[in-house]
Structure formats: C-alpha cells, structure tokens
Amino acid sequence: MTDADYAKTSKPHPNIVAIEVLKKNGVNVEKLKELITKGVGAEFTTYYYYTILRMHCTGLEGEGIKEIVEDARIEDRNHFEAMTPRLYELGGALPRDIRKFADQAGCPDAFLPDNWEDINSILKVLLEAEQCAIRSWGEVCDMTAGKDPRTYDIAQRIMQEEVEHEAWFIELLSKRPSGHFRRKFAGQSPHTGSQGGLIHL
Amino acid sequence: MIHRLCNAQDIADNSWNVFTVNNSVDVMVGFRNGKLFAFDNSCPHKGAPLSKGEFNGDRIVCHRHFYEFNIFSGKLENMPSWKKEDTWVEQNPAWRSSGDLKLYHAFIKEGSIYVEIP
Ligand code: FES
Numbered sequence: 509m510t511d512a513d514y515a516k517t518s519k520p521h522p523n524i525v526a527i528e529v530l531k532k533n534g535v536n537v538e539k540l541k542e543l544i545t546k547g548v549g550a551e552f553t554t555y556y557y558y559t560i561l562r563m564h565c566t567g568l569e570g571e572g573i574k575e576i577v578e579d580a581r582i583e584d585r586n587h588f589e590a591m592t593p594r595l596y597e598l599g600g601a602l603p604r605d606i607r608k609f610a611d612q613a614g615c616p617d618a619f620l621p622d623n624w625e626d627i628n629s630i631l632k633v634l635l636e637a638e639q640c641a642i643r644s645w646g647e648v649c650d651m652t653a654g655k656d657p658r659t660y661d662i663a664q665r666i667m668q669e670e671v672e673h674e675a676w677f678i679e680l681l682s683k684r685p686s687g688h689f690r691r692k693f694a695g696q697s698p699h700t701g702s703q704g705g706l707i708h709l
Numbered sequence: 710m711i712h713r714l715c716n717a718q719d720i721a722d723n724s725w726n727v728f729t730v731n732n733s734v735d736v737m738v739g740f741r742n743g744k745l746f747a748f749d750n751s752c753p754h755k756g757a758p759l760s761k762g763e764f765n766g767d768r769i770v771c772h773r774h775f776y777e778f779n780i781f782s783g784k785l786e787n788m789p790s791w792k793k794e795d796t797w798v799e800q801n802p803a804w805r806s807s808g809d810l811k812l813y814h815a816f817i818k819e820g821s822i823y824v825e826i827p
C-alpha cells in the first residue's frame with residue numbers, strides 16, 4: 509500500500525477534468541503532489557518547532573522578538589491550512605502516520621539551538637527555516653506558473669509571506685531594513701488568510 | 710526507450726539543460742569538463758530540482774539542503790546537514806537519509822545527444 513492509498517475511495521472517479529487539464533498543460537501531477545506533501549509537512553513541523561523557539565524568546569531581548577516569531581509561527585500554520593486542501597483536490601493525501609509526515613518534510617527540523625540564550629542563535633534557525641521554505645514553494649511556483657493557476661495562486665501567496673519572514677529575520681540579525689511593521693493581529697497572513705479569512709472559505 | 714534530446718553543441722561545456730521525456734521524466738543533461746552526464750532532475754533526498762543547484766568539482770550541489778552527488782557515479786558524497794554547525798542542530802537520521810542520483814545512459818551520435826529511459 510502506498511502512502512496515499514489508505515485514503516482512496518472504493519469507487520474512484522474516472523474523469524477529473526481539473527486534473528486532466530493540468531496533464532494536458534504538461535504538469536507532472538505526481539511530482540507536484542510529492543512537492544506539496546513535503547511542503548505542507550515542512551509548514552506543519554515548522555509551526556511545531558517555532559512554538560518551542562518562541563517559548564525561549566526570553567529576557568529583554570527575547571521579549572523584543574517574541575511577537576514577530578509568533579507571527580511567523582501562526583502564518584506557517586496558515587500555510588499548511590491553505591495548501592493541504594489542494595493536495596486532496598489533486599488526488600494526493602497526507603501520510604497516514606505523522607512520524608512519516610515529519611520525516612518526509614521538505615525542510616529540516618528547526619530545533620532549539622543549544623545556545624538558545626543567545627537570541628541570535630534562535631534568529632539564525634528561524635532565518636534558515638524561512639529560506640528553505642522560499643526555495644521549496646518557489647519550486648512549486650515554477651512547476652505551476654502558466655499551467656496550474658489554482659496551485660500557483662496558493663503557492664505564490666505562501667511565497668509572499670515567506671519572503672516577508674526572511675526579510676524580518678534578516679533585519680533583526682543584520683539591521684538591513686525589511687519594511688516590516690507589525691501585523692494587524694498575530695499571524696494575520698495578509699496573503700494566505702488566517703482563521704476566519706482562509707482563502708478558500 | 711531511446712530519445713533524441715538536442716544537438717550536442719546546444720549545451721555549452723560546464724552547463725546543463727533539463728528535458729521532459731514522455732511528459733513525465735525530467736532529465737538533467739549536460740557537460741562537465743567535456744564529459745557528458747545525465748540523471749533524473751529530482752533530488753533523491755527530498756525531490757528538489759537539481760537543475761537549481763551548482764557544480765562543486767564533479768558534484769552537483771542541491772540548492773535545497775546542499776547535499777552533493779557525484780554526477781558520473783551518482784553517489785551521495787557529502788551532506789552538510791550531517792555536521793553539527795554553529796546553530797543548526799543535527800537532524801534525525803530518517804529525515805537526513807537519501808539515495809543516490811538516478812543516472813541515465815546518455816550518448817552522442819552524429820552530433821545529437823540521446824538518452825535511454827528504461
Ligand atoms: S532535496 Fe536535495 S538536498 Fe535535500
């Protein structure tokens with residue numbers, strides 16, 4: 509049984525036009541599903557690890573970055589929410605076992621660094637995680653641009669927020685201005701939408 | 710099945726191109742110091758397109774997590790995430806594990822590059 513088979517129905521529908529047109533446009537749908545499964549895996553694990561990182565933003569300096577880490581944390585969860593329905597539309601499925609889901613994730617685990625009391629060490633982990641996310645959603649954008657407008661639309665919205673996240677953490681590490689000003693509320697996700705404002709609700 | 714991809718002179722030395730064969734297999738084909746190579750464009754680690762990588766000697770360095778694969782033997786030869794670096798804590802073995810490159814037999818005949826896709 510392959511990973512997605514557990515979720516198969518007993519009467520598979522023979523003709524899904526929304527997938528057929530993608531194939532005609534030259535989209536490798538199997539490959540796309542693989543990249544999306546790994547991409548949403550990375551969002552979900554990152555959401556988990558960012559929770560730990562945020563808890564360790566302590567002291568005066570930690571307090572200064574706590575809110576921005578919280579924005580990035582909730583927005584990663586929103587990315588998982590935004591893309592996962594698309595995986596199912598394409599005929600894919602989340603791995604049945606969350607351990608497998610984590611091991612196949614497209615980005616490394618954003619573990620709490622040993623020297624976390626140095627706030628820069630936390631910022632570096634956050635930055636690398638955002639950079640991996642930019643690379644992986646960029647691949648999905650490349651695969652779907654001009655061929656699969658629905659996946660592209662979601663992936664590019666996620667990308668917009670990942671690019672912002674990278675810029676924030678670079679600003680905090682190096683002072684390079686990012687144009688950042690606080691979100692209207694924690695984890696607002698101005699591009700992908702958040703609770704109550706999901707792009708597909 | 711053997712597929713003709715392009716004229717040999719269409720790919721400059723120390724560069725590559727990606728060809729989609731049968732609408733499903735992405736093959737990365739190029740020359741490294743005059744020697745032809747061909748392999749599946751999907752990184753055996755987490756599936757990133759290797760065509761976004763760069764050469765390091767006879768290795769292709771994947772852009773996603775910087776694993777390095779020998780483009781002629783296909784072997785995984787270096788994995789930076791194995792090392793415990795400044796802040797990046799070592800990853801668990803299941804996440805790190807990766808196969809080798811999927812190599813394809815490619816050859817030049819009468820000025821054209823061909824690749825064999827089993
Ligand atoms: S996907 Fe290529 S190194 Fe991880």
Ligand SMILES: [Fe+2]
Binds near residue numbers: 583584587641666670
């Ligand atoms: Fe994200």
Ligand SMILES: [Fe+2]
Binds near residue numbers: 584641669
């Ligand atoms: Fe992010």
